[in-house]
Amino acid sequence: MELARPSKRTNGAGVQVEDTQICVVMVGLPARGKSLIAQKAQRYLRWLSIDAKVFNVGNYRRSDTPHPTAEFFDTSNAEGERMRRAAAEAAVTDMLKWFREGGLIGILDATNSTKERRRWIKERMDKNGIETLYVESKCDDEDLIMSNILEVKTTSPDYVGQDPEEAAQDFRNRIRNYEKVYQTIDQDESDMTYLKIMDVGKQVIINRIQDYLQSRVVYYLMNLHIKPRSIWLSRHGESEYNLGGQIGGDADLSARGQEYAKLLPELVRKSVGDDRPLTVWTSTLKRTIQTARHLPKHYNQLQWKALDELDSGVCDGMTYAEIKEAYPEDFAARDDDKYNYRYRGGESYRDVVIRLEPIIMELERSEDILIVTHQAVLRCIYAYFMKKDQRSSPWLNVPLHTLIKLTPRAYGTVEEFTSSGISAVSTWRGQGSVAKHEDPTSATVSLGTAGDGEVAKA
Numbered sequence: 001m002e003l004a005r006p007s008k009r010t011n012g013a014g015v016q017v018e019d020t021q022i023c024v025v026m027v028g029l030p031a032r033g034k035s036l037i038a039q040k041a042q043r044y045l046r047w048l049s050i051d052a053k054v055f056n057v058g059n060y061r062r063s064d065t066p067h068p069t070a071e072f073f074d075t076s077n078a079e080g081e082r083m084r085r086a087a088a089e090a091a092v093t094d095m096l097k098w099f100r101e102g103g104l105i106g107i108l109d110a111t112n113s114t115k116e117r118r119r120w121i122k123e124r125m126d127k128n129g130i131e132t133l134y135v136e137s138k139c140d141d142e143d144l145i146m147s148n149i150l151e152v153k154t155t156s157p158d159y160v161g162q163d164p165e166e167a168a169q170d171f172r173n174r175i176r177n178y179e180k181v182y183q184t185i186d187q188d189e190s191d192m193t194y195l196k197i198m199d200v201g202k203q204v205i206i207n208r209i210q211d212y213l214q215s216r217v218v219y220y221l222m223n224l225h226i227k228p229r230s231i232w233l234s235r236h237g238e239s240e241y242n243l244g245g246q247i248g249g250d251a252d253l254s255a256r257g258q259e260y261a262k263l264l265p266e267l268v269r270k271s272v273g274d275d276r277p278l279t280v281w282t283s284t285l286k287r288t289i290q291t292a293r294h295l296p297k298h299y300n301q302l303q304w305k306a307l308d309e310l311d312s313g314v315c316d317g318m319t320y321a322e323i324k325e326a327y328p329e330d331f332a333a334r335d336d337d338k339y340n341y342r343y344r345g346g347e348s349y350r351d352v353v354i355r356l357e358p359i360i361m362e363l364e365r366s367e368d369i370l371i372v373t374h375q376a377v378l379r380c381i382y383a384y385f386m387k388k389d390q391r392s393s394p395w396l397n398v399p400l401h402t403l404i405k406l407t408p409r410a411y412g413t414v415e416e417f418t419s420s421g422i423s424a425v426s427t428w429r430g431q432g433s434v435a436k437h438e439d440p441t442s443a444t445v446s447l448g449t450a451g452d453g454e455v456a457k458a
């Protein structure tokens with residue numbers, strides 16, 4: 001049966017795009033990072049306002065078989081086979097329903113380890129006018145697989161309450177059972193669209209990528225790595241404009257801002273350590289460059305226009321009270337929908353996210369980075385890592401003179417805050433307020449509160 005297709009839609013930048021719908025089919029043995037890749041793709045796409053959803057077949061299987069042993073995954077176990085097939089059917093059926101409701105990128109997170117299973121999924125998608133993109137993670141590094149098992153699998157809901165050593169052994173046996181039937185993607189499937197990631201990106205093979213949306217997903221996935229690293233974020237030191245409650249501009253640092261700039265090398269040294277090479281990114285505006293100027297010369301420094309503060313157009317240089325006075329309707333509209341409101345002649349938060357995409361891509365490729373930037377830009381970058389939604393992220397309270405350390409882990413990002421102890425005005429503004437320096441303790445959305453994204457455990 002042919003399904004009704006959603007009409008033309010807009011992308012994150014509000015531009016009309018072809019109504020491509022893609023089923024991303026994860027492929028690979030257990031503990032190869034498929035769920036992690038699926039979750040990251042979902043987070044990235046949602047951050048760009050592209051409707052994406054992971055369908056984790058393990059979660060469907062768990063509703064009938066919550067704690068299976070390795071034998072359940074033995075292909076000679078007819079009952080196990082039947083139940084695993086039923087779980088895959090249920091996930092695909094739900095995904096098709098979600099596509100019918102207008103979903104754009106569905107991610108089928110399962111091993112999908114045989115050609116026969118992959119053909120079956122593709123046929124279901126073809127019938128419904130949905131493109132299929134296979135993403136295989138192939139990895140034969142025994143040490144990495146073992147550490148994956150210990151890191152995430154022994155804490156999987158499948159093994160709740162079990163001895164971790166027994167859980168690890170059972171999981172290895174589960175992998176052995178999958179290995180008996182696993183078929184990597186090869187020339188038999190050369191008519192398929194796929195991305196094959198070998199040994200965590202040491203080698204990648206791309207085949208028959210068809211359109212813009214597919215290439216965007218593929219490019220993102222190609223850039224992921226799992227080397228341990230952190231990202232440090234800081235706003236610039238307090239500026240002369242901050243003192244007067246003015247927004248935008250290209251002001252110099254205040255006296256306290258300069259003090260923060262002098263202290264920053266020590267804060268960074270304590271948090272990063274002496275030996276780790278660090279790259280520093282600033283915007284092209286004076287206040288971030290001045291903040292970074294005392295950092296050691298051996299740190300590579302780079303200025304990005306994309307890190308400049310949200311452009312407030314005709315309101316540049318005004319205080320919030322002046323904006324309310326001169327443009328009362330705009331002021332109310334911004335409070336109403338801060339993410340989407342675009343300043344006259346300037347930008348919205350949505351615009352900033354779009355221009356930050358290359359920054360996120362580069363961040364995914366990089367190791368340790370310190371970014372010195374501005375309030376709105378920092379909110380957008382933080383929202384990406386911490387899964388903050390569009391409603392809350394523009395209202396986050398990001399204090400001045402504070403170093404934030406974000407460390408991506410398998411399922412989530414760990415955050416640490418170091419206050420410099422140098423006082424500064426508050427530039428946070430609550431909804432409806434025009435106060436120059438409001439008390440942010442009333443902020444309902446502060447950095448450090450839980451993200452809104454759920455995590456599926458395979």
Ligand code: ATP
Pocket residue numbers: 028029030031032033034035036037058110111137138139144147148151152197199200201226410458
């Ligand atoms: P399962 O089939 O049991 O669901 P899975 O393939 O989904 O397993 P994950 O739960 O995603 O495995 O495993 C997460 C671990 O894999 C993390 O520790 C992560 O660092 C690691 N990892 C991420 N990407 C890769 C990769 N490309 N190759 C190998 N390991 C990876």
Ligand code: F6P
Pocket residue numbers: 242246247248249309310312374375376394427429
């Ligand atoms: O006040 C400092 C500042 O960086 C301004 O330059 C900028 O317009 C503003 O913050 C962004 O914050 P909000 O979106 O809350 O107005």
